[in-house]
Amino acid sequence: MKIKSSVRTIQSVQRAIDILNLFDFSRKEISLSEICDATKLNKSTTYGLISTLLKNGYLDKNQTSGKYTLGGVLLAKASTRESPINVNISALGSPKLDVLVNQYCMTGTLFAHYANTLTCLKMLSPINGYSVTFELETNMAYHAAASGKLLLAHHTNEEVEKILTKSPFVRYTDSTIMDINTLLNELEIIRARGYSIEDDEIQIGIFSIASPIYEHNDIFAGTMSLTGATQATKMRLKNIIEDITTATKEISSFL
Numbered sequence: 001m002k003i004k005s006s007v008r009t010i011q012s013v014q015r016a017i018d019i020l021n022l023f024d025f026s027r028k029e030i031s032l033s034e035i036c037d038a039t040k041l042n043k044s045t046t047y048g049l050i051s052t053l054l055k056n057g058y059l060d061k062n063q064t065s066g067k068y069t070l071g072g073v074l075l076a077k078a079s080t081r082e083s084p085i086n087v088n089i090s091a092l093g094s095p096k097l098d099v100l101v102n103q104y105c106m107t108g109t110l111f112a113h114y115a116n117t118l119t120c121l122k123m124l125s126p127i128n129g130y131s132v133t134f135e136l137e138t139n140m141a142y143h144a145a146a147s148g149k150l151l152l153a154h155h156t157n158e159e160v161e162k163i164l165t166k167s168p169f170v171r172y173t174d175s176t177i178m179d180i181n182t183l184l185n186e187l188e189i190i191r192a193r194g195y196s197i198e199d200d201e202i203q204i205g206i207f208s209i210a211s212p213i214y215e216h217n218d219i220f221a222g223t224m225s226l227t228g229a230t231q232a233t234k235m236r237l238k239n240i241i242e243d244i245t246t247a248t249k250e251i252s253s254f255l
Contacts, residue, residue: 015039015041015045016049016052018039019035019046019059020053020058020070020074022038022039023069023070028069029065029067029068029069030068031066032046032047032050032068050068053071054071056071056073057071057072057074058070058071058073058074060072062165063165072117072166072167085215085221085255086112086121088254088255089112089121089213089221089222089251090122092250092251092255093110093121093122093224093251094124096247096250096251097109097110097122097124097224097247100240100243100244100247101226102128104233104236104240105126106226106233107123107124107226107228108124108125108225108227109123109124109147109224109225109227110122110223110224111222111224112222113151113220113221113222116151118140118222140167141170141172141202142163142167143164143167143169143170143176143177143178144176144177144198144201144202145198145201146197146198146209146210146223146225146227147210147223147225149183149186149187149190149198149210150190150195150196150210150211150212151220151223152183153187153190154212154220157184160180160183161180164180164183172201172203173200173201173202173203173204176202194211194245195209195211195244195245196210196211197210198210198227199230200230205229205230205231206227206229206230207227207228207229207230207233207234208226208228209226209241209244210224210225211223211225211245211247211248212248212252213248213251213252215255216255221252223248224244224247224248224251226244
């Protein structure tokens with residue numbers, strides 16, 4: 001005789017999971033009414049669950065269509081899985097990043113790209129000397145961060161505008177780009193020179209340089225960035241750019 005094993009589940013959690021499971025390649029955007037119909041939940045309960053998922057970044061809302069999509073937090077967490085490309089970026093990039101971090105006394109990061117999201121694989125600080133410390137935001141400021149602008153530069157202008165509907169312009173300093181035309185012009189410059197900078201755009205006195213990492217067929221796979229005090233960084237900017245772009249080209253050659 002088989003004995004059925006019962007597993008206790010939390011109803012509200014299961015309902016939230018049921019909502020997330022509605023999304024797939026054929027249904028990337030879903031309306032409130034469609035979610036209600038699919039889950040057989042009333043509108044009030046469904047709206048409460050959606051609001052909670054929105055607040056925590058597991059869902060996003062398309063302000064144009066009013067429909068919901070999977071959120072950046074969920075996509076970012078998916079990208080942290082030990083995929084071969086992420087493992088390789090970390091394994092190949094960490095030693096090179098460590099050298100640059102200690103050579104220039106700057107904070108270094110490696111980001112992996114997945115579904116228009118960047119996830120930090122590694123953050124390093126120099127062993128000796130002064131360096132800038134900062135906290136990574138859950139939702140990257142794509143219009144302001146060096147690595148965020150580098151990601152946008154690998155999309156068409158139409159795709160950039162669509163991405164930014166879910167990541168609106170936020171002013172951090174007087175240097176923050178706050179309109180689409182200025183940003184698109186900046187992205188053209190980034191595409192031409194092959195790297196991105198962040199000059200007091202998120203925090204006064206902080207300067208970052210980000211260089212792209214590619215896998216085979218020139219597919220954008222992530223970034224390496226160095227962050228330091230603006231004045232000190234600008235004094236050595238030419239050498240820093242040369243060294244970080246050389247490092248990312250070497251990493252890319254093995255992916």
